[in-house]
Amino acid sequence: MHPRVPRPPLPPAFTRLSWSSVLTQFAEQIALVAVPLAAVLLLGADAAGTALLQVAQTLPFLLLAIPFGLLVDRSSPRRLLLLSEALRASTLVAVIVLLALDALRFESLLALGFAGAVGTMGISVAVPAAVPRTVSRDRLVDANRWLELGRSAAFIGGPAVAGAIVSLGGADTAFVVATVACLAALAVLARTDIPARVAAPRTTPWRDIGEGLRFAFSHALLRPMIVTSFVFNVGWFQLQSVFVVYALDRLGMTPATVGAAMAVYGGGMVIGALLAPVLSRRFALGALTMLGPLGGFAAALLMAATLWVPAPAFAFAAYLLFGLGPVLWTIGTTSLRQAVTPVSMIGRVSSVLVVATYGARPVGAALGAVVAAGVGVEACIVLCAGVFAAQLGYVLLSALRRVREIPADPADAAVEATPPDESAGGRTAPSARGSASE
Template identity: 65%
Template structure:
């Protein structure tokens, strides 16, 4: 029977979608609670919190591809469940150490690193699972729901964490995050994800190299990777100086800076909501252009504040920075899932994770160098050039010419 847009998504996908919401909520709460625990309980400063950020980022760079290989060789369900249990164990360990008054910076760094390993596993396994659970004509719907859940968690998670820490302490917020991880794990226990058939076994190094060659040689996957990398360099080029720039140059207050971040989250939710009607009215290739175009317009609006220092432009910029990438993620994730063979989906998804997270420290480091040498205003100007480049990559690629989402020949769980 042919699946239509009015049919409900498969029950297996519904379970993984709700599990993803719980995972994202736990992640956002922990991202607020763990640094607050470091500062309030251990007296950590900027250097220590930067080390903590590095510990939570490093696994994305060094372990995403191994996770992709593992998913292609085994079941994504095993990776999802093990990753969620690992995240639950590390968050629970921090809570226990706090209760025993035995928490140290070294322990927090180690547990942050180990917990991030679980986050990497989830980040690679979820998009690798979707095409095994959902028919090709429903990929946009499935990824829209995943992004809507992620966007909602992005807004509500930090607010909830801040409220809990203010009312009680960081330990209570971490307990809530641990419970959310446990709920995500429970939803995954009975999840059935079809395994992809493998033609034969080869060395992991050969499989990894084959995945990289496949992506770099594919006319649709290559511009996705390149655009994602350039976008994140530009985004973190702005992020690295925005708070200081907003306070010093735009006369914004901590409250209005917080509002700007809230507007960013609102843009994410609205983008996820608009993706369905837009995909019905626009050619698919145009959907892939909207995100990079939105990023370029957003960077231009931010650069406008160099001459007109009004916070309104910053708010509009952050709104588009939230809206555009969500439209990009939904459309290109669906396209990536449709054109990638089932036996390679893990490796391809992992390379997207590497390109996304690997670009962030590059952008932040570039921002630090530019701000220290010629001034932070030049970071904003440089970001416009970077975002223009990512738009150019998309416009000159084969992505805009895609008329519709291709069909995929993969087993679909009902």
């Protein structure tokens, strides 16, 4: 038996891109903790105020993601990355200056939070578009695994560091640390060479946006990614909206154990990213992606089991699976999306996924609030399991499950969108030709 030959390192351009992404995610996680803490501790904001901050920090993803995707396709991911990171850094600097002058007001914090979220959204759209420009098609899974590993580490370390900094040095110190991380990311990006695509004839913006939407929703592999991501996040944020109350009242958990359960979610993300290379060698790409929806459904069943057996251990196990499964899904589907989407359209297609993911958050939270208020928290837990069953059932019936590996043909030459009525009846979609089983 021959020993497995180690794969060569990823290109320096991607290495710099991934480090800038880690620094960006770290800064974002610190800011997401520091902003509401500053609002409450320094400005006396109530629950309605912190909820309004959450709206301001998510609204850009719904309003501007698709136009930003068009900007990526028409110009350069590098340019958008630099501008977005600079915008994030400038908003953090503005908060620091206002704090130093004792001039920070809730309205200014709200406006700066919205502006900073515009930068975060730009990065979320531009990074997936930049990856296939910096690595070869056969290394997409490796590249996205490293990005997810960095994101997972930021999700674990960022909030913990932010809480400690606010406790020891105050909210202004947390903003300083976030700004330093943001500026470091900007410096790394400035040294990152991301090839720009060859300029193509332009049409009207609306026509280009419509082209991207039609491609994404008619494609036999992209459509299930969009729908599954939306439904998964509806179920996830429905659970998130009621879990703290449910855990304290029904499971007898303390605030400390509730926080520990949520931290296990980040641990699951790290485990998933570390297991991805082993699992990708043992499973076909489609089967690997199915572990995400399957893990979400198994986690929802574990949470539902606490209705009969109110054991905190079930909640801990559920949060572990909620973290582990989606990372495997993200690594697999992001790599496949980058491979089957023409380079000239990848920004717009990535933006559709951003809208589906972030647009599901207020829908899920609102659904949880309505059901919990009208029927009870227990009914919300049961409905959550139903939502996760729906996303699993849908994706198992899609062409995504049958994909074996990243298609070998160049995306621009080999990919064709498949209308929904042509992918039924057991036919293999043209977009999966050569990579899906019959």
